[in-house]
Amino acid sequence: MNSTVFWYVTRASGIVALVLLTATMVLGLTTTARARARNWPGFAHQELHRRISMMSMVFLAIHILTSILDTYVHIGWAAILVPFTSSYSRFWVGMGTVAVDLMAAVFVSSLLRPRMKPGTWRGIHWLAYGCWPVALAHTFGLGTDSGEPWVIALGVGCILAVGGALLWRVRVTTRRAEGLSVASESTPVGRHLVTSSAKGARREQ
Amino acid sequence: MSNDVSQAPPRSAVHHLLGHPIDLAGHIDAHGPLVVAMGHHDSWQRALAASLESSGLTGRGGGGFPSAAKLAMARAHGHVGTLVVNAMEGEPASDKDKVLLSRAPHLVLDGAQFLAAMCRARRIVVCIPVGRDGIAAAVEHAMRERSAARYTRVSELVLRPPDRFVAGEESALVSWIDDQRALPVFRPDKGTPLRIGKRPVLLHNAETLAHIALIARHGPEGFLARGLVEEPGTSLVTLSGAVAQPGVVEVDRGTPLWEIARRATPVEPAQALLVGGYGGNWVGPEHFDTPYASISLRTIGASAGVGVIAVLGERSCGVAETAHIARYLAGQSAGQCGPCVFGLPAIADDLALLARGQADRGLMARLTRRLGEVNGRGACRHPDGAVSLVRSALAVFGPDVAAHNRGEPCAHWRTPSSLPFPRSMAR
Amino acid sequence: MTTVRISIDPVACEAYGYCAELVPEAIVLDEWGYPMVDGAPLPADLVALARRAVRDCPKRAITLTKKSAR
Numbered sequence: 001m002n003s004t005v006f007w008y009v010t011r012a013s014g015i016v017a018l019v020l021l022t023a024t025m026v027l028g029l030t031t032t033a034r035a036r037a038r039n040w041p042g043f044a045h046q047e048l049h050r051r052i053s054m055m056s057m058v059f060l061a062i063h064i065l066t067s068i069l070d071t072y073v074h075i076g077w078a079a080i081l082v083p084f085t086s087s088y089s090r091f092w093v094g095m096g097t098v099a100v101d102l103m104a105a106v107f108v109s110s111l112l113r114p115r116m117k118p119g120t121w122r123g124i125h126w127l128a129y130g131c132w133p134v135a136l137a138h139t140f141g142l143g144t145d146s147g148e149p150w151v152i153a154l155g156v157g158c159i160l161a162v163g164g165a166l167l168w169r170v171r172v173t174t175r176r177a178e179g180l181s182v183a184s185e186s187t188p189v190g191r192h193l194v195t196s197s198a199k200g201a202r203r204e205q
Numbered sequence: 206m207s208n209d210v211s212q213a214p215p216r217s218a219v220h221h222l223l224g225h226p227i228d229l230a231g232h233i234d235a236h237g238p239l240v241v242a243m244g245h246h247d248s249w250q251r252a253l254a255a256s257l258e259s260s261g262l263t264g265r266g267g268g269g270f271p272s273a274a275k276l277a278m279a280r281a282h283g284h285v286g287t288l289v290v291n292a293m294e295g296e297p298a299s300d301k302d303k304v305l306l307s308r309a310p311h312l313v314l315d316g317a318q319f320l321a322a323m324c325r326a327r328r329i330v331v332c333i334p335v336g337r338d339g340i341a342a343a344v345e346h347a348m349r350e351r352s353a354a355r356y357t358r359v360s361e362l363v364l365r366p367p368d369r370f371v372a373g374e375e376s377a378l379v380s381w382i383d384d385q386r387a388l389p390v391f392r393p394d395k396g397t398p399l400r401i402g403k404r405p406v407l408l409h410n411a412e413t414l415a416h417i418a419l420i421a422r423h424g425p426e427g428f429l430a431r432g433l434v435e436e437p438g439t440s441l442v443t444l445s446g447a448v449a450q451p452g453v454v455e456v457d458r459g460t461p462l463w464e465i466a467r468r469a470t471p472v473e474p475a476q477a478l479l480v481g482g483y484g485g486n487w488v489g490p491e492h493f494d495t496p497y498a499s500i501s502l503r504t505i506g507a508s509a510g511v512g513v514i515a516v517l518g519e520r521s522c523g524v525a526e527t528a529h530i531a532r533y534l535a536g537q538s539a540g541q542c543g544p545c546v547f548g549l550p551a552i553a554d555d556l557a558l559l560a561r562g563q564a565d566r567g568l569m570a571r572l573t574r575r576l577g578e579v580n581g582r583g584a585c586r587h588p589d590g591a592v593s594l595v596r597s598a599l600a601v602f603g604p605d606v607a608a609h610n611r612g613e614p615c616a617h618w619r620t621p622s623s624l625p626f627p628r629s630m631a632r
Numbered sequence: 633m634t635t636v637r638i639s640i641d642p643v644a645c646e647a648y649g650y651c652a653e654l655v656p657e658a659i660v661l662d663e664w665g666y667p668m669v670d671g672a673p674l675p676a677d678l679v680a681l682a683r684r685a686v687r688d689c690p691k692r693a694i695t696l697t698k699k700s701a702r
Binding site for chain 1: 644646647648649650653654665684685688690691692
Binding site: 582 | 639643647
C-alpha cells in the first residue's frame with residue numbers, strides 16, 4: 001500500500017477520533033438527572049454517548065493501524081499500548097498511547113461493570129477526564145497539521161465545548177446538592193410546627 | 206441445661222428479666238455458671254434449640270421474628286463470624302434496652318454466649334450508640350468481671366456506632382461494623398444473610414438475648430408459664446406521655462393495653478395510646494382493652510414494635526403530636542432514597558399545616574396520595590413506619606383531623622409535646 | 633412461563649428518569665422524579681424496552697428479575 005495513503009488516513013482518522021471523543025465527553029458531562037430539554041429524551045442522550053464513544057474507538061483503531069502500517073516513520077506495534085516506546089516522536093506518540101491506555105481502561109471497565117463496586121467503576125470512568133486532554137495534546141504536539149488554521153479552529157472548538165460542558169456540570173451538581181440538603185434538613189421539633197423549605201427538591205417540570 | 210443435676214441451681218419458677226443481681230457473683234448464684242449450663246458435650250445445643258422452638262420466643266427488636274427459626278437460618282449459612290447484640294435503641298420513646306443493660310448485663314451477654322457457641326461465632330459485639338457512656342461503662346464493667354473470672358468462651362467487646370435512628374436498623378448496623386457507613390442496605394432478598402467481610406452475621410436485640418439466657422438455663426417452662434398460650438412470655442415496655450411514673454415495666458404478653466398503661470399512672474383521661482414506637486400506630490379508646498400480643502394487635506392494624514406505649518392525654522392535640530413525630534422521622538432519614546428524603550419532609554409539611562389549621566383545599570388528597578407513594582419505596586422500613594403512624598392518626602383522630610382541615614384547630618395544638626424527643630435533631 | 637419483573641434499587645436510583653421514558657406503561661415517576669413500579673409481571677412486549685432501560689440507567693439502579701413458574 002502506498003505510504004502516502006496511510007499517511008492521509010492516519011491523520012484524517014485521528015482528527016475524526018478526536019472530534020468524536022470530544023462529543024463523547026460533552027455528552028457524558030451533560031448527563032445529569034432532571035435537567036434536560038423537553039423534546040430530547042434522556043435515554044437517547046445516554047445511548048448517543050455510548051454509540052459515539054464506540055465510533056471514536058473505531059476511528060482510533062483505524063488511526064493506530066494505519067500509523068503503524070505506514071513504513072515512512074517507524075512506530076512499532078508495542079507503541080500501541082506501551083507509552084514512549086516509539087522511535088518516531090517518542091514523547092508525542094507516547095501521549096497518544098497514554099490516551100489509548102486510558103480509553104481501553106474505561107471501555108473494559110464498562111464491559112465488566114456488573115461485577116465491580118459502583119465506586120470502582122466510577123473511578124475508572126473518570127480516567128476519561130485524563131484521556132481527552134492527553135489526546136488533544138498528542139494531536140497538537142505531533143505538529144503535522146497543527147499549523148493549519150482549520151485544525152487550530154477545531155482544537156479551540158473542542159476546548160470550548162468540553163470546557164463549557166464542564167462548567168455547566170459543576171453548576172448543576174452544586175445546585176442539586178444544595179437542594180437535597182435543604183429538603184432533608186431537620187428542623188427542630190418543638191413548639192413551632194415549622195414547614196421545611198423543600199424548594200430545591202421539586203422536579204423541574 | 207446441665208446434665209449434672211446435683212450442680213444445677215433450682216429451676217427458677219418464674220421467668221423474669223428485671224430484678225436479678227447485677228454483679229457477676231450474684232448472677233452465678235442465681236443462675237449457675239455458664240460452663241455448667243453448657244456442659245461438656247454439645248447435647249445442650251440440641252436441647253436449647255428445642256427449648257427455643259417450644260418457647261415460641263420472637264424477636265424483641267421490632268421484627269418479631271421467631272428466634273428459633275432465625276438461629277436455624279444462621280446455622281445453615283455456615284460459620285457465623287460475629288454475633289451482634291443490637292442495643293442501639295434509636296427510638297426516643299424506648300428505654301428498655303438501656304435499663305436491661307444497666308440492670309442485667311450478664312443475662313444479655315450470657316444469651317449472646319449461648320447463641321455464639323451454637324453457631325460457632327468468633328466474637329460478640331455489643332453495639333451501644335455514642336452518647337450513652339454510662340450504659341457502655343456498665344456493660345464494659347460486666348465484661349471485665351467476666352473475663353477476669355474466665356467466665357466466657359467467646360470474646361466480648363463493646364462498639365459505639367453513631368447515635369442516629371437508622372443506625373440501629375440491622376443492615377445499617379452491620380454495614381457500620383463492616384465499613385463505618387451506618388446506612389441501610391437494599392436487600393430485596395431477605396434470605397441472604399448480612400455479612401461482615403465474608404462471614405455471615407447473627408444479630409439480635411438485647412432483650413431477646415436475655416430471654417434466651419433464661420430459657421437456656423431453666424428450660425422453656427418458665428417462659429411458657431407467662432403470657433398467652435398463643436404468644437407466651439414477657440416483654441419489656443417503656444411507658445411515657447401524660448403519665449406520672451414513666452419508665453420501663455415487664456409485662457406478660459397478652460396483657461390489655463390499658464392495664465399496662467395504668468402502671469405508669471396516667472394523669473388525665475387518655476384520648477389515644479401510641480403503640481410500638483414512633484413508627485408504630487395510634488390506638489383509640491375503643492381498642493384500649495386489646496391484648497398486648499402480635500396476633501391481637503394485628504387485628505387492629507397495630508404491632509408491638511419496639512415495646513413502647515405512650516399515653517396521649519385529652520389536653521393534647523393528636524394532630525400536632527403526629528406532626529411533631531413526622532418532622533422527627535423526616536429528619537432521621539438516612540438520606541439514601543428519594544421517596545424518603547423528599548417524601549417524609551413533604552408529609553411533615555402537610556401535617557404541620559394541618560396542625561396549625563392552615564390546610565389548603567387539596568391537602569388531604571395530597572397527603573393521602575403521598576402516604577401511598579412513599580410506603581415501601583425505601584431500602585429500609587423507616588418510611589413505612591412513618592406512613593403507618595400518620596395513617597393511624599388520620600383514622601384515630603378522624604373528627605379532629607376534619608376540624609383542623611376546616612381551619613378550626615383544637616385548642617391544644619400549641620401545647621408542648623408530651624412525647625420524648627432528643628434535644629439535638631442534627632443529622 | 634417465566635415472569636419478568638422490574639426491580640428498582642432505591643439507594644442507587646438518582647431520578648434520571650430514563651426508565652420511565654422507555655417504559656411508561658410500567659414505570660411512573662412520583663412528584664420528585666423517582667420511579668414507581670407496581671411489582672406486577674411485565675407484559676412480553678415490554679420486556680425488550682425494559683432491558684434497554686436496564687442498560688441505559690446511569691446508576692444501574694433498575695434490574696429485571698426472572699422467575700419461572702411451574
